[in-house]
Amino acid sequence: MSPQTPVQKNKSKDFYDLxxxxxxxxxxxxEDAIMQRESMLLxxxxxxxxxxxHKIKEIMLRLMYLDMLGHDVSFGHxxxxxxxxxPEVAIKRAGYLATTSFLNETHDLMxxxxxxxxxxxxxxxxxxxxxxxxxxxxxxxDETVPAVLPQVTELLMHPVAHVRKKAVMxxxxxxxxxxxxxxxxxGKFREMICDKDPSVMxxxxxxxxxxxxxxxxxxxxxxxxxxxxxxQIIDRRLAKSYDYHKVPAPFVQIKLLKTLAILGAHDxxxxxxxxxxxxxxxxxxxxxxxxGNALVYETVRTIASIYPSPQLLAxxxxxxxxxxxxxxxxxxxxxxxxxxxxxxxxAQYAAEHQMAVVDCLEDSDExxxxxxxxxxxxxxxxxxxxxxxERMLAFLKRDGDKYSEQYVREETxxxxxxxxxxxxxxxxxxxxxxTELFVVAGDVVRPSIAQxxxxxxxxGTGDPAADELAQKSAVNAFLKLFNKPKLPLVLLETMAxxxxxxGELTGQSAKVLMDTLVDAAEGQAEGADVETLILxxxxxxxxxxxxxxxxxxxxxxxxxxxxxxxxKQQRATEIAVLIAEGEPILSSVVQASAAEVDxxxxxxxxxxxxxNALANGSKPYQDKVSRDAAAAVxxxxxxxxxxxxxxxxxSVVRSSTPPTFERKQLHEPAPTSPASSTxxxxxxxxxxxxxxxxLQAHAISATEQPSRARDQPTEVHVDEMxxxxxxxxxxxxxxxxxxxxxxxxxxPPPRGAPTMRGSTTAPSATFDLLSELAAPSAxxxxxPPAQSSGDVFSQIDLMSLTPPKQAxxxxxxxxxxxxxxxxxxxxxxGSKDPFADLxxx
Amino acid sequence: xGIRFMLLVNKLGQTRLARYYDGTPTERSARNQLEGExxxxxxxxxxxxxxxxxxxxxxxxxxxxxxxFFIVGCDGEENELAMLEFAHCAVETLDRHFGxxxxxxxxxxxxxVHCILEExxxxxxxxxxxxxxxxxxxxxxxxxxxxxxx
Numbered sequence: 001m002s003p004q005t006p007v008q009k010n011k012s013k014d015f016y017d018l019x020x021x022x023x024x025x026x027x028x029x030x031e032d033a034i035m036q037r038e039s040m041l042l043x044x045x046x047x048x049x050x051x052x053x054h055k056i057k058e059i060m061l062r063l064m065y066l067d068m069l070g071h072d073v074s075f076g077h078x079x080x081x082x083x084x085x086x087p088e089v090a091i092k093r094a095g096y097l098a099t100t101s102f103l104n105e106t107h108d109l110m111x112x113x114x115x116x117x118x119x120x121x122x123x124x125x126x127x128x129x130x131x132x133x134x135x136x137x138x139x140x141x142d143e144t145v146p147a148v149l150p151q152v153t154e155l156l157m158h159p160v161a162h163v164r165k166k167a168v169m170x171x172x173x174x175x176x177x178x179x180x181x182x183x184x185x186x187g188k189f190r191e192m193i194c195d196k197d198p199s200v201m202x203x204x205x206x207x208x209x210x211x212x213x214x215x216x217x218x219x220x221x222x223x224x225x226x227x228x229x230x231x232q233i234i235d236r237r238l239a240k241s242y243d244y245h246k247v248p249a250p251f252v253q254i255k256l257l258k259t260l261a262i263l264g265a266h267d268x269x270x271x272x273x274x275x276x277x278x279x280x281x282x283x284x285x286x287x288x289x290x291x292g293n294a295l296v297y298e299t300v301r302t303i304a305s306i307y308p309s310p311q312l313l314a315x316x317x318x319x320x321x322x323x324x325x326x327x328x329x330x331x332x333x334x335x336x337x338x339x340x341x342x343x344x345x346x347a348q349y350a351a352e353h354q355m356a357v358v359d360c361l362e363d364s365d366e367x368x369x370x371x372x373x374x375x376x377x378x379x380x381x382x383x384x385x386x387x388x389x390e391r392m393l394a395f396l397k398r399d400g401d402k403y404s405e406q407y408v409r410e411e412t413x414x415x416x417x418x419x420x421x422x423x424x425x426x427x428x429x430x431x432x433x434x435t436e437l438f439v440v441a442g443d444v445v446r447p448s449i450a451q452x453x454x455x456x457x458x459x460g461t462g463d464p465a466a467d468e469l470a471q472k473s474a475v476n477a478f479l480k481l482f483n484k485p486k487l488p489l490v491l492l493e494t495m496a497x498x499x500x501x502x503g504e505l506t507g508q509s510a511k512v513l514m515d516t517l518v519d520a521a522e523g524q525a526e527g528a529d530v531e532t533l534i535l536x537x538x539x540x541x542x543x544x545x546x547x548x549x550x551x552x553x554x555x556x557x558x559x560x561x562x563x564x565x566x567x568k569q570q571r572a573t574e575i576a577v578l579i580a581e582g583e584p585i586l587s588s589v590v591q592a593s594a595a596e597v598d599x600x601x602x603x604x605x606x607x608x609x610x611x612n613a614l615a616n617g618s619k620p621y622q623d624k625v626s627r628d629a630a631a632a633v634x635x636x637x638x639x640x641x642x643x644x645x646x647x648x649x650x651s652v653v654r655s656s657t658p659p660t661f662e663r664k665q666l667h668e669p670a671p672t673s674p675a676s677s678t679x680x681x682x683x684x685x686x687x688x689x690x691x692x693x694x695l696q697a698h699a700i701s702a703t704e705q706p707s708r709a710r711d712q713p714t715e716v717h718v719d720e721m722x723x724x725x726x727x728x729x730x731x732x733x734x735x736x737x738x739x740x741x742x743x744x745x746x747x748p749p750p751r752g753a754p755t756m757r758g759s760t761t762a763p764s765a766t767f768d769l770l771s772e773l774a775a776p777s778a779x780x781x782x783x784p785p786a787q788s789s790g791d792v793f794s795q796i797d798l799m800s801l802t803p804p805k806q807a808x809x810x811x812x813x814x815x816x817x818x819x820x821x822x823x824x825x826x827x828x829x830g831s832k833d834p835f836a837d838l839x840x841x
Numbered sequence: 842x843g844i845r846f847m848l849l850v851n852k853l854g855q856t857r858l859a860r861y862y863d864g865t866p867t868e869r870s871a872r873n874q875l876e877g878e879x880x881x882x883x884x885x886x887x888x889x890x891x892x893x894x895x896x897x898x899x900x901x902x903x904x905x906x907x908x909x910f911f912i913v914g915c916d917g918e919e920n921e922l923a924m925l926e927f928a929h930c931a932v933e934t935l936d937r938h939f940g941x942x943x944x945x946x947x948x949x950x951x952x953x954v955h956c957i958l959e960e961x962x963x964x965x966x967x968x969x970x971x972x973x974x975x976x977x978x979x980x981x982x983x984x985x986x987x988x989x990x991x
Contacts, residue, residue, distance in 0.1 A: 329891035
């Protein structure tokens with residue numbers, strides 16, 4: 001075995017050196033230096049042709065250190081994988097540990113691991129099996145699940161409880177990665193709840209929680225089992241060693257409570273089964289220690305999620321009171337959480353805790369403040385929205401600069417926007433609030449919110465007096481804001497727009513407005529959008545001003561005429577030109593965007609032009625549908641002609657293997673009898689392929705065309721392509737030109753063959769076909785073919801559809817449940833305790 | 842689902858133990874950054890403040906044990922107090938195994954610590970909190986790892 005060094009255990013001096021140095025170093029740079037050195041040492045060690053096997057263990061550990069402290073260990077990955085393959089258990093375990101730390105499921109080396117794992121799962125040594133299972137749990141992905149699934153399933157019956165426990169968790173993992181691969185195994189999971197060993201049982205509870213979260217309906221009949229298990233745990237039927245701080249198996253209880261919460265949600269019947277055990281849990285909980293409180297908290301959450309029961313909720317309210325009033329900040333925190341849960345059920349519970357909540361808002365602890373905001377968000381109603389939003393804005397202002405708090409800021413900003421929109425008492429308040437929001441958190445606000453605001457200000461809410469008030473306050477506020485040094489872009493855009501629309505409401509002269517805008521453009525951060533908006537705003541102000549620009553504004557416009565940005569250039573030039581034209585034109589062109597713009601969709605002003613053109617002999621316009629239908633009818637006629645000719649030459653023509661296999665399947669009864677003419681139909685299919693441009697027709701054929709009616713591909717490039725093909729194929733009558741065709745496309749009958757009748761006419765007929773198809777026909781066709789081809793389409797679609805997947809048979813699960821709960825068959829009918837043997841210790 | 846990561850960090854912010862589960866960045870630089878942010882956040886908090894912090898989409902529950910901070914990161918739906926208690930349970934288990942565990946123990950015997958935590962948390966779910974069972978099983982594994990089979 002490994003040579004024991006005189007020092008403790010069997011690690012080398014290097015290792016202890018490393019630890020010592022890491023322990024002593026005082027700064028990150030020191031640590032980095034040490035790790036660099038270590039990295040080089042390890043690299044050197046690993047590059048040796050024959051690495052001492054017993055050193056490998058230690059090397060793995062040192063590599064893990066390197067990885068943990070943030071350095072690259074990719075040079076060691078392959079060695080870790082190799083270590084997993086070693087027969088010696090110690091090295092193998094070290095290898096697995098290292099691999100699970102370094103690799104993740106997407107790594108390339110995964111494939112090597114899978115093989116090793118498969119072998120190890122079959123090992124006799126249960127420790128090896130355990131390592132393999134642990135590795136799987138970390139590393140499996142949905143592709144590798146099938147490779148290990150059968151073996152793991154077998155391990156569910158392994159004699160050692162630890163192995164069973166890990167096997168259950170591994171299956172849970174498989175379910176997370178690829179639910180359908182274990183969809184047939186729900187019964188197995190249920191069986192594992194009945195395992196004799198409580199650890200295995202609790203693992204099964206975890207796994208079932210996942211399954212249930214995904215699909216509660218399937219597992220409602222498990223409610224009684226869960227309730228029973230929970231009851232027995234509370235009754236202290238488990239061994240003492242499962243106790244944690246005098247509370248029996250608290251984490252299992254918590255998991256069970258979570259599962260019950262999912263099962264009972266919105267379901268009165270199921271919830272009724274739980275009420276008594278929940279009451280018991282609350283009653284027996286030990287509130288002196290933290291884990292007892294955690295349990296109580298979880299119970300409150302469960303009670304709040306399931307169908308409401310008044311007395312349970314009243315007890316919850318008491319619990320919440322206690323938490324919030326406690327002096328321990330942790331309890332306050334979860335009290336706030338719990339209150340948020342109850343408030344959803346019944347809002348009055350929040351009322352009695354108002355003062356406590358308000359206190360928490362001002363607390364020095366930022367986590368509490370944030371939590372209170374969460375609570376307030378859930379509690380918002382029309383009568384308190386103003387206060388709450390104000391609070392949220394204050395929070396943004398105050399805590400906005402904490403590190404990497406973008407997430408929170410974004411969340412709060414979007415909440416403010418949402419609440420304001422939903423509950424705003426009036427437009428003025430809304431506008432003010434949004435302005436404030438933009439000022440404080442403009443960088444995280446979504447642009448669509450700004451758009452919404454602009455639209456609201458411009459179009460108003462229908463109440464002219466309120467609108468006027470809103471607009472006035474908005475422009476006044478904005479005017480003041482322009483003086484601020486740094487404003488978010490989205491706010492600037494809004495301000496520019498609003499100024500342009502309603503600037504005169506401020507009572508300032510146009511010159512002042514324009515100057516302010518120009519100053520803003522120049523003073524604030526660069527943004528093309530802002531400047532374009534400012535240009536438009538200038539134009540609008542100028543219009544009201546009687547057509548004149550202030551000097552600053554004129555200068556600004558002139559500068560932008562030379563701008564590199566096309567948008568700005570265009571607007572600036574337009575403005576300059578319009579202003580030069582004078583006031584009447586300016587005012588008619590530049591209108592307030594809120595004004596109704598009548599759009600004449602029929603373009604009646606062009607009627608005269610159209611009738612003139614028609615009188616001169618232009619073709620009238622056909623819309624797409626009729627064009628297509630017309631083309632379809634003609635194509636049909638031609639196809640029939642071609643088909644009859646092709647049939648005549650059937651004996652000589654070879655049929656190529658059609659790529660459009662599906663089209664053959666979809667082939668609806670041809671105009672002539674299909675049964676006798678498989679060869680011509682093959683030909684016709686090839687013709688289809690060819691006519692639709694030699695494109696991958698099967699991609700579009702499934703839903704598109706019956707073989708009879710051929711839609712003309714209306715894209716121009718397809719037409720061109722067909723023309724080119726036509727030229728290539730028929731311009732030169734040599735068969736060899738066919739090599740230019742896409743593979744397996746239509747093979748026209750070989751020309752010049754003596755047995756062919758009418759062969760000389762065939763190419764020309766097809767050529768005509770193509771040329772006809774390439775140009776739209778001038779004659780308007782009767783509409784009916786469109787209808788009939790529509791019917792045919794629907795027929796085709798039906799045929800192409802595969803039958804819908806069978807729903808997974810759920811009928812087996814109740815019987816499984818009945819089988820597994822040996823003794824207890826009907827719901828709640830268990831006079832015999834199904835879990836007696838579980839807890840018999 | 843459940844626990845996303847567990848970190849043991851000392852007062853200076855040096856990582857002494859890190860275990861990551863599903864739902865965390867797998868790329869090294871992203872992980873380093875995440876760790877850095879979390880550690881700074883937790884270490885900056887005062888002693889009286891509550892032990893829960895929200896960071897990005899995670900909720901952190903942390904507690905200070907002598908020179909080490911034990912940080913458990915879980916997803917938004919978890920029971921934070923239970924997570925905190927689990928951290929305590931893990932520390933108690935380590936204590937039982939090593940006898941008055943200290944930072945140096947953890948550094949010297951990193952593989953053993955991993956062994957123990959592997960038994961307790963699988964796939965991010967708390968599976969085993971029975972200290973007796975955990976230490977028994979871990980001992981068996983550690984013995985084999987150290988000395989191999991006789």
